[in-house]
Amino acid sequence: MANIKVIYGSTTGSTESAAQKIADALGADCVNVASAKADDFNAPVLILGTSTWGVGDLQDDWQTGIDLLHKTDLSNTTVALFGLGDQDSFADSYLDGMGTLYEEVAPRAAKIVGKTSADGYRHSASRAVVDGVFCGLALDDVNESEKTDARIVEWVKQISEEMA
């Protein structure tokens, strides 16, 4: 669907790969935030993805993307989030980048869809856990890459139902 835009930031390609799979499943446009324009954020449905770098930092290319996002009127926009990280090596900052995106959009978006259970993950702290659940799809291609495809399929089904 052309009215769904997947916008992602990715340093080594893992988030890009997940973004492409999500976009393909939904028939959505897929845009690297590094080359995103203000107009890319003007879509009825935004699916935003980021990995986490440093200790709990948003993926680098989101630095300019977040400014564009900040200037976007989200009052009629449905938003879903996905994040990639490493729950073992960065157990105290797992998916913090997704949490940062959530903090940016949650107060302004018409609706947030795609929250998921944190059960079965091994992290000890995450900014992406809000009220006991992940604020979006939680992926870990470092330790559980074999689970990624099934998690994406399940999540795409979930958000499709929540948006219906």
Ligand SMILES: Cc1cc2nc3c(=O)[nH]c(=O)nc-3n(C[C@H](O)[C@H](O)[C@H](O)COP(=O)(O)O)c2cc1C
């Ligand atoms: C130096 C470094 C710092 C990282 N920091 C975090 C972190 O704080 N939290 C986390 O969940 N993952 C962290 N990661 C894991 C990456 O987010 C993970 O490898 C991810 O799949 C990268 O996705 P990308 O290639 O799309 O950028 C870090 C990885 C590296 C190499």
